[in-house]
Amino acid sequence: MIVLVINCGSSSIKYQLYEMPGKKVLARGLAEKVGEESSFLTHRRDDEKFEIAKPIPNHKIGIELILSCLTDASMGVLKNVKEIGAVGHRVVHGGERYSDAMRIDQDVLSCIEECCDLAPLHNPPNLIGIHECRNALPGVPMVAVFDTAFHQTLPRRAYMYALPYETYERYRIRKYGFHGTSHAYITHRAAEMLGKPVGGVNLVTCHLGNGCSMAAVRGGKSVDTTMGFTPLAGLVMGTRSGDIDPAIIPFLMSKPEYSKVAEIDKMLNKKSGLLGVSGASNDMRNLTEAARKDGENSRAQLAIDMFCYRVKSYIGQYMAVLGKADAICFTGGIGENSPHIRKQATDGLDLFGVVMDNEKNESQRGKEMDISMAGSKVKILVIPTDEEGWIAEETYTHVK
Numbered sequence: 001m002i003v004l005v006i007n008c009g010s011s012s013i014k015y016q017l018y019e020m021p022g023k024k025v026l027a028r029g030l031a032e033k034v035g036e037e038s039s040f041l042t043h044r045r046d047d048e049k050f051e052i053a054k055p056i057p058n059h060k061i062g063i064e065l066i067l068s069c070l071t072d073a074s075m076g077v078l079k080n081v082k083e084i085g086a087v088g089h090r091v092v093h094g095g096e097r098y099s100d101a102m103r104i105d106q107d108v109l110s111c112i113e114e115c116c117d118l119a120p121l122h123n124p125p126n127l128i129g130i131h132e133c134r135n136a137l138p139g140v141p142m143v144a145v146f147d148t149a150f151h152q153t154l155p156r157r158a159y160m161y162a163l164p165y166e167t168y169e170r171y172r173i174r175k176y177g178f179h180g181t182s183h184a185y186i187t188h189r190a191a192e193m194l195g196k197p198v199g200g201v202n203l204v205t206c207h208l209g210n211g212c213s214m215a216a217v218r219g220g221k222s223v224d225t226t227m228g229f230t231p232l233a234g235l236v237m238g239t240r241s242g243d244i245d246p247a248i249i250p251f252l253m254s255k256p257e258y259s260k261v262a263e264i265d266k267m268l269n270k271k272s273g274l275l276g277v278s279g280a281s282n283d284m285r286n287l288t289e290a291a292r293k294d295g296e297n298s299r300a301q302l303a304i305d306m307f308c309y310r311v312k313s314y315i316g317q318y319m320a321v322l323g324k325a326d327a328i329c330f331t332g333g334i335g336e337n338s339p340h341i342r343k344q345a346t347d348g349l350d351l352f353g354v355v356m357d358n359e360k361n362e363s364q365r366g367k368e369m370d371i372s373m374a375g376s377k378v379k380i381l382v383i384p385t386d387e388e389g390w391i392a393e394e395t396y397t398h399v400k
């Protein structure tokens with residue numbers, strides 16, 4: 001079966017075409033700056049790359065352009081769009097309703113719409129992507145794979161905030177957690193690497209990219225996670241603050257430059273994190289370079305130290321939550337590619353039975369590997385994430 005995976009953002013559409021089962025990637029690409037004059041699409045087939053600079057005024061045209069690339073005589077991989085057997089959509093928020101991927105019907109569409117209030121930047125473009133694909137591919141089964149679903153197994157004591165209970169009842173304020181497709185994929189791969197059934201693994205999974213989150217996984221299920229009601233909570237991220245004292249917000253709002261909700265929101269989401277602390281970059285590669293040049297008292301070094309300290313603190317917290325862990329898993333752009341961040345974030349954790357093999361840690365990039373010392377009670381695994389592949393698998397499972 002041919003499965004198309006669509007990840008529709010407000011101004012971008014990411015796609016990947018798979019042959020299932022087996023997850024063979026036939027083609028992939030990205031439409032960027034949708035709605036702007038400078039929009040373009042990058043389409044890839046094996047090692048070939050095609051740049052298509054065409055106006056993409058809206059998502060409808062974007063989806064049509066993607067389908068025409070997939071069936072194009074010179075760069076396509078299909079004779080006809082009718083070969084597509086199913087479409088899997090990444091949907092950010094499924095609220096409290098969905099703990100699994102769902103075949104899309106009217107009921108699922110209504111729920112995604114209801115959750116727009118909880119994810120106003122993400123669910124509306126996700127919905128547009130679903131509608132446009134349904135129009136372009138009538139009758140093709142579609143599946144929604146939710147970022148929040150994997151964390152629906154959190155116990156009440158972990159997902160509730162100590163706010164008046166009515167804020168939960170009235171406004172559904174609770175921890176939802178995000179990056180669920182990545183944490184779910186890493187959990188399954190880690191179980192395979194450890195030679196255990198998924199239901200038998202306890203893990204601390206660390207997704208460290210531009211957005212960062214961690215999860216405590218007991219018996220293959222998420223029991224706590226660092227992101228919360230929104231993806232702003234938890235770890236220090238590229239431009240997001242992660243955890244702060246909530247009283248900082250009303251305090252800052254009493255100052256003229258932060259007196260508007262939109263300003264505070266922008267500050268916390270776009271101007272904080274590694275960028276805000278360093279004043280230089282949200283990109284870990286640039287910061288590493290800057291810290292090397294400017295020394296240990298630099299703000300770049302401070303941002304790196306805060307980043308690693310927060311990861312290490314949560315590892316400690318989650319080890320306490322789990323009691324016993326089989327492995328700490330690193331993924332995401334930073335987790336997969338940065339040996340020195342992995343080292344700094346796990347340094348001194350021998351006390352928990354976590355011992356890194358420094359040579360293995362430095363040995364390769366972007367590959368699955370066990371970087372723990374032989375005999376380390378808790379393994380340290382590096383697992384490149386594959387969110388699109390996981391969406392394709394979930395989609396295939398739900399429609400085959």
Ligand code: AMP
Pocket residue numbers: 208209210211238282283284285286332333334337338
């Ligand atoms: P992602 O959002 O998963 O694509 O991850 C983006 C982050 O990964 C950025 O902060 C990049 O600087 C970081 N990253 C990618 N490659 C490396 C590398 N070789 N060393 C350190 N950080 C990296």
